[in-house]
Amino acid sequence: MTFDRAIKIAPSILSADFANFGAEIRAIEDQGADWVHVDVMDGHFVPNLTFGPMAVKAFRPHVKTVMDVHLMIAPVDPYIDAYADAGADVLTAHVEAGPHIHRTLQAIRGAGMKAGVALNPGTPAEAVAHLLDLADLVCVMTVNPGFGGQKFIDMTGKIAALRAMIGDRPIHIEIDGGVDPRTAPLVAQAGADVLVAGSAVFKGGSVDHPEVYGANIAAIRMAAKG
Ligand code: DX5
Ligand code: ZN
Numbered sequence: 001m002t003f004d005r006a007i008k009i010a011p012s013i014l015s016a017d018f019a020n021f022g023a024e025i026r027a028i029e030d031q032g033a034d035w036v037h038v039d040v041m042d043g044h045f046v047p048n049l050t051f052g053p054m055a056v057k058a059f060r061p062h063v064k065t066v067m068d069v070h071l072m073i074a075p076v077d078p079y080i081d082a083y084a085d086a087g088a089d090v091l092t093a094h095v096e097a098g099p100h101i102h103r104t105l106q107a108i109r110g111a112g113m114k115a116g117v118a119l120n121p122g123t124p125a126e127a128v129a130h131l132l133d134l135a136d137l138v139c140v141m142t143v144n145p146g147f148g149g150q151k152f153i154d155m156t157g158k159i160a161a162l163r164a165m166i167g168d169r170p171i172h173i174e175i176d177g178g179v180d181p182r183t184a185p186l187v188a189q190a191g192a193d194v195l196v197a198g199s200a201v202f203k204g205g206s207v208d209h210p211e212v213y214g215a216n217i218a219a220i221r222m223a224a225k226g
Contacts, residue, residue, distance in 0.1 A: 001066060001089055001114060003170040005193045007224045008034035009217050010068055010174070012198035013059075014050065014148045021055075023207045025062040031214035032221075035066040037176070037196045038088075042073035045097055046146035053082035060087035068194075070118065070176065072145045073097065076104050084111035092116025092139050092174075095127050105134040116174070120144065121153050125161040135171055137194070138162055142187070143177030148198040152178025156190040163191025181223035188224040195224060 011033045016024035025036055038056055043049035056069060069088040073079065074097040083091050091113045095101050101117060108115040116137035117128055121144060128138055140159055143150040155175075162173055174194035175187040184195055197220055205212030 003172075005172075007188060007221060008172075008194045009201070009221055010035035010037040010066075010194055010196045011201040011213070011217070012037040012039055012148065012176075012196050014039040015198035015202035017207070020207060021059055022062045025059060027205075027207050027210040028201065028213050028217070029064055031210050032217045033065065033201075033213075035068045035090075035194065036063050037198075038067060038069045039198075040069060040071050040073060041146065045074040045094065046072040048146045053079065053086045056083065056088065057086035063087075066090065068092070068116075068174075068196075070116075070139065070196075071097075077107060080104070080107050080111050084113055088113050090114040090116050090137055092118050092137060094118045094120065094145075095123055095131075096120050102131060102134065105131060109134065109136075116172075118145075118176070119158070121155060125158045125165065128162070129165065132166065132169060132171060137172040137174055138166070139174040139176055139196075140187075140192070141176050142179070142183070145177070150178055152180075152183045154186070156186050159187055159190035159192055179220065181219045184220050184224040185226055189226070195220060 041050045068090045076093040105115040114136035118139035175192045176196040179197040180200035
């Protein structure tokens with residue numbers, strides 16, 4: 001993984017056909033996805049349940065780009081090695097998931113992955129001020145995590161504050177929740193470079209009509225570029 005600040009569209013397979021993940025991943029990558037965003041939920045940290053490390057490992061051979069795994073689980077630390085073994089390129093944990101996010105980020109890097117730290121909408125940018133030397137990505141949630149298709153919550157002030165805190169450091173700012181062609185320019189202008197989008201990418205398409213995914217990805221990218 002090389003670092004750059006170009007806009008990257010990361011479709012969330014939370015909005016894919018759960019009976020057909022391999023084909024869905026191949027379809028979004030063929031249609032221009034830059035990264036593949038994988039939402040892991042435990043029914044405890046968030047009120048929804050998706051899949052665990054065995055499923056994520058099964059996705060790996062289908063992902064040619066970057067497998068970006070977003071853990072919405074608590075605790076995190078007991079599962080870090082399992083997600084390394086599953087082939088995650090980026091492993092993101094929430095700052096709210098436990099008392100020792102600093103140790104968690106050290107452990108993620110120690111296991112050979114890029115380390116991401118996610119902030120719920122109610123958590124201030126300052127929560128990562130002493131974590132930036134351990135982070136390769138900061139994920140700003142623009143919905144309360146747990147479900148796709150929710151309404152965008154404006155976090156542009158937080159994004160701009162993070163962008164200033166990060167400066168020249170090679171740290172991605174990722175936005176997750178309610179990203180579509182209308183909201184993408186707001187977050188891109190504030191300083192985000194990785195845009196996660198679930199419903200706005202998969203809407204209207206299927207593995208039989210993947211060109212719809214392509215048009216949806218292109219519309220978000222074009223809007224973000226202004
Ligand atoms: C929310 C997840 C998101 C979600 C985004 O808890 O972390 O990745 O899939 O979905 P949309 O783009 O539909 O808001
Ligand atoms: Zn996510």
